[in-house]
Amino acid sequence: MSTAPILEARRLVIRRGDRVTLDGLDLAVPAGCVYALLGGNGAGKTTTLNALLGFVAAASGQALVDGVDASRQPMEARRRLAYLPENVALYPYLSGVENLQYFCALSEVRLDAERARGLLTAAGLAVEAQGRRVAGYSKGMRQKVGLAIAQARQARAMLLDEPTSGLDPAAANEFAQSVLAARAAGMAILMATHDLFNALQVADRIGILREGRLVAELPARDVAHDELERIYLRHARDVAPSRVHAGTETEIAPTPTSAAATATATATATATATAAEAEAKATERTSP
Numbered sequence: 001m002s003t004a005p006i007l008e009a010r011r012l013v014i015r016r017g018d019r020v021t022l023d024g025l026d027l028a029v030p031a032g033c034v035y036a037l038l039g040g041n042g043a044g045k046t047t048t049l050n051a052l053l054g055f056v057a058a059a060s061g062q063a064l065v066d067g068v069d070a071s072r073q074p075m076e077a078r079r080r081l082a083y084l085p086e087n088v089a090l091y092p093y094l095s096g097v098e099n100l101q102y103f104c105a106l107s108e109v110r111l112d113a114e115r116a117r118g119l120l121t122a123a124g125l126a127v128e129a130q131g132r133r134v135a136g137y138s139k140g141m142r143q144k145v146g147l148a149i150a151q152a153r154q155a156r157a158m159l160l161d162e163p164t165s166g167l168d169p170a171a172a173n174e175f176a177q178s179v180l181a182a183r184a185a186g187m188a189i190l191m192a193t194h195d196l197f198n199a200l201q202v203a204d205r206i207g208i209l210r211e212g213r214l215v216a217e218l219p220a221r222d223v224a225h226d227e228l229e230r231i232y233l234r235h236a237r238d239v240a241p242s243r244v245h246a247g248t249e250t251e252i253a254p255t256p257t258s259a260a261a262t263a264t265a266t267a268t269a270t271a272t273a274t275a276a277e278a279e280a281k282a283t284e285r286t287s288p
């Protein structure tokens, strides 16, 4: 399997007004890899996902999806992505099957009801629920529809924002198994989360963000929960960035804040306008 990144941030700087919310972020997620992005409130996790979706434009650097610059070609980037926001928004008066068919049709993927049911079953949605209106679905059930949409669209990559918040342990475990299945199918998966347990359960790599900078990166295997918690808490407070490789921490070179970001913001004004429109649409209804 190729190790070329499907999802990549290269020296990515995002500004919101006069604030730098991502400060020279570098990260890469190849096919068949789950990357968990941890960090305190306001660290920049959702902003990273929004940059890859082209909802916010880079002031400098790049957010790339399968080589497509999401700031410049947001629709192209999104075509390659599946996105599951914290609460997957579906049409409440349509059934699970109808939602799946509808969202796939938007992506020009036609699904008959039988194929839709097969995908929903594979995503773990009980057969008896598939024909019911999603108004009565739990968060976990809506996520399963979102995962089925991702599978149907054959997305190369998936972005997950706080996927396990509010899920009971059994539902969180079921979700983890679905993520691992998508990973095994070769998807590149970037997950923003506060759930250290879930991160250890599914991730290959874990990155810790602080004030828009990656302050630590470590392989998830062989890291115990209490060790990750210790590293996380230390970096939530520490200033010195570090990278952990197979249990050995090495320094991450600090990335300079782009002094030229304000100037380049003008150059990306068109992309920002496009992203703002997309963001407004996304707020209205977020399609997975």
Ligand SMILES: Nc1ncnc2c1ncn2[C@@H]1O[C@H](COP(=O)(O)OP(=O)(O)OP(=O)(O)O)[C@@H](O)[C@H]1O
Pocket: 016, 017, 021, 039, 040, 041, 042, 043, 044, 045, 046, 047, 048, 192
């Ligand atoms: N639409 C916006 N306009 C202005 N600033 C924003 C906007 N969205 C996010 N920010 C700012 O960007 C920074 C990063 O926010 P972001 O939502 O990416 O953090 P996060 O790590 O996802 O936090 P949380 O864990 O609370 O969801 C914060 O300082 C936040 O206030």
